Amino acid sequence: MTEPTAVPAAGSVALITGGTGGFGRALAARLRDADVRVVLADLDSERARATATDLGAGFAVLDVTDHAANQRVVADVEAEFGRLDAVYLNAGIAGSGKVDALDVEEYLRVVAIDLHGVVYGADAARPALRRAGGGSIVVTASLAGLTPMPTDPAYSVAKAGAVAYVRSAAPVLAAEGITITTVCPGFADTAIIDPLRDAFTGAQFPVLTADEVAQAMVAAWTSGEPGAAYIVQAGVGVVRYQFKGVPSAKTSSGERALVPDALNPFPG
Numbered sequence: 001m002t003e004p005t006a007v008p009a010a011g012s013v014a015l016i017t018g019g020t021g022g023f024g025r026a027l028a029a030r031l032r033d034a035d036v037r038v039v040l041a042d043l044d045s046e047r048a049r050a051t052a053t054d055l056g057a058g059f060a061v062l063d064v065t066d067h068a069a070n071q072r073v074v075a076d077v078e079a080e081f082g083r084l085d086a087v088y089l090n091a092g093i094a095g096s097g098k099v100d101a102l103d104v105e106e107y108l109r110v111v112a113i114d115l116h117g118v119v120y121g122a123d124a125a126r127p128a129l130r131r132a133g134g135g136s137i138v139v140t141a142s143l144a145g146l147t148p149m150p151t152d153p154a155y156s157v158a159k160a161g162a163v164a165y166v167r168s169a170a171p172v173l174a175a176e177g178i179t180i181t182t183v184c185p186g187f188a189d190t191a192i193i194d195p196l197r198d199a200f201t202g203a204q205f206p207v208l209t210a211d212e213v214a215q216a217m218v219a220a221w222t223s224g225e226p227g228a229a230y231i232v233q234a235g236v237g238v239v240r241y242q243f244k245g246v247p248s249a250k251t252s253s254g255e256r257a258l259v260p261d262a263l264n265p266f267p268g
């Protein structure tokens, strides 16, 4: 991100899934201050509706595991505001810590929200972003998607999958004028860390504020590069993650073997 202080164009339209949670609220406040029109999509509750009202944002009921519901929400936003410029695929849960770390039911629940919810959300937003002349998809993954948490395999798989999806889908979307990026925060002060909060406090372990993450989420929209993963870490700030890559195949004469163009339509 070359211009971390850039702000989105006033009047543009953003949709945030999991929008009434910690990061969603902090992000909505920043976008509102930049005169962006914001819709928070989340599971339905009085608290969620009141949160959106307090932030001057619209509210859409959405369970991100429902593909058709993602499409309906995007259609409603477009119908109301005439366009959609940025989508934050941010809804997520961690493993509960209440069952065995390898519990299969919990694994399926976490992956349905944290990974399939991202895929459904990107698919639903894509035509609307194209109609707006291009736009941005920012996926909230996690450091757990880059370095797995030994206590939470389901979360680690889902977030690593989300990072892989962003990297793999980026060239296809970039060709359509859509920039997809991911923000990978370390532990941050939201409800999701409630079960761990005492341990962090006891160990004086530094956690991010939601606003530090929201700032990186805004920058990912305005200045993110296709397929990039932006780490946000307490005391460090925002750092673009450098993926290591893998060794290339070698020909029988020891030359680097290039992947055929048919498998790599966007070389370079």
Ligand SMILES: NC(=O)c1ccc[n+]([C@@H]2O[C@H](COP(=O)([O-])OP(=O)(O)OC[C@H]3O[C@@H](n4cnc5c(N)ncnc54)[C@H](O)[C@@H]3O)[C@@H](O)[C@H]2O)c1
Pocket: 017, 018, 019, 020, 021, 022, 023, 024, 041, 042, 043, 062, 063, 064, 065, 090, 091, 092, 093, 094, 113, 140, 141, 142, 143, 184, 185, 186, 187, 188, 189, 190, 191, 192, 193
């Ligand atoms: N806080 C952290 O330490 C941290 C670190 C790295 C990544 N993250 C990720 O950031 C994102 C936002 O989390 P947060 O920290 O704001 O936590 P949060 O618990 O405050 O917010 C999560 C939001 O997602 C919503 N949600 C859950 N299931 C949903 C579903 N099926 N459909 C729609 N919405 C659903 C919740 O209602 C809630 O509003 C998540 O993807 C989380 O995994 C959080």
